Amino acid sequence: MEAIKTKIDLTRQGRLPAEGDREAVFEARGVSVFYGDQRAIDNVNIDIYRRLITAIIGPSGCGKSTFIRTLNRMTDLVPSARLTGELRYRGIDLYGPRVDAVEVRRRIGMVFQKPNPFPKSIYDNVAYGLRILGMKKDLGERVEKALRAAALWDEVKDRLKDSALGLSGGQQQRLCIARAIAVEPEVILLDEPASALDPIATSAIEDLMHELKRDYTLVIVTHNMQQAARVADMTAFFGLDVSPDGNRQGVLVEYDETEKIFTNPSDKRTEGYVTGRFG
């Protein structure tokens, strides 16, 4: 707990811009997501700010992953999924009729819970996105830059042609981050990026997130509250709500600066969760 406090104190010392200086990248207004008839998340209103780390925490089944997947339209891959409400990215309606999901994903990258390197060489993993996007100029340099940014370069520079599957789990996850940043997205979404990793690899990923914050807007889903407290500037707490018709759905309970969420939450449910009384 002491460590968490220190981290939060650091945040307080001026790293987090004042409320008025924050620039919203995503604006969700009344966003609900349905899988078939089942409502997964209900009426979410949230602003996600530029070049900050926003953590989404909450108990299992509260729609954290569903919500983060709406941000780059990965929800489209589930045929029965449907979104209502409005989700704007830099003022553009992400689910508007003229928006192409493929284009969205090119600008809003994603890293998944389980490291998922392609069964290719380390180099080709990072080059994959660049190649499909036609960014073939200075391919080698771009790959190196991405690997450096993901703090992986020194470990792999002598074996770029080796299979990525030979890397350790932590290295694989950093490779996936390198793959995501290689195509120069504006936002990186991380869906429980460290839940399959050991503590050492986890801390490497967390350090990396602090580095990446300088250039990218980061959104991380995590079920690990300490992790949220360590890395995030803003924290959104999702909870489970049972509506009168018996439907269990995720709702945004509270969204505030991380420090506030963990030390002085305004909602009883948040307090119960962060102090470990339920969830």
Next chain:
Amino acid sequence: METSHGDESSAFERTRSRLDRLGDPALKAITFVAAALAVTALVQITYELIKGSRLAFHRFGFGFLTSQTWDTIHNQFGALSLIFGTAITAILAIVIAAPLAVAIALFLTELAPKPVRALLGALVEMLAAIPSVILGLWGILILGPFVQNQLEPFLGSTLGFLPFFRGQTSPTGILTATLVLTIMVVPIVASVTRELFMTVPPELREGALALGATRWEMVRGVLLPAARPGILAAVALGFGRAVGEAMAVLMVIGSQIGIHLSLFGHSDTLAARIAGQYNGASTNLQTSSLVYLATILLVISLAVNIGAQLLIRPIDRRPRRQRIALDRALETQGMSAD
């Protein structure tokens, strides 16, 4: 009472019934016999084939492989024309079938709506279940006339400048046999490939799509490479099937000796010749020559099968594992240092 504390070694003394204790050795024995039977069958068949072909081998030697003759009147036999017929029909069939099968598998795993997938998948598997004699019959009744009246005239008029598409049109021949084989091979390759695609983790697809890949880019860049060794093995499996098919081919190929480029012409394959002539063989030498053909067929089939097995087996398994272990050790050290 004494056993509980007094004598420690007796605590784990065998108290199970005799029958219970018999289970493990019995399982071992039964499975061993089953495995041994499979090996014995293979060895026995090989032995019999070699024995049966001895007469023909003494007479023709390896020259059998390079002779085109198959003359029952003068008792001169050679396999070359049949090897040619086998190779051309099987190769053409697999060349047509492989892309078709991969396309079907892709449709069934990636593109078709969920309810359609199961139904269509089952139908494709059922295609594989059609007995080959029925396919042969269909070849004679439906496919043959179509080939003669529509397909071959069309190919002749559009691609007739190539030697493959010249000559007398006919309901039977290499083209008809190839198409029948294609229909037999497609479901085999498609169902194996479909299984392969389903084993590719969904995370890989998501990873590609999250980078802004279109579905096609995902298929080409991730799915196909991930499944490639398996697809090659599936294709080899289908090829083996096409090489060994006797009945359906016998019914539609025209059973003629000779090597020619025209796909419209008649030909014959190793398997079809054996099936067609064995019962009516008039001399011991002819019988022995047919067994010699069978030996050649077996060698080809085994070679294809071994090739397929080599393709599926990862080549550098052990070194890679060692590398991973080494990496882990290095990484942990490097990390704990800072």
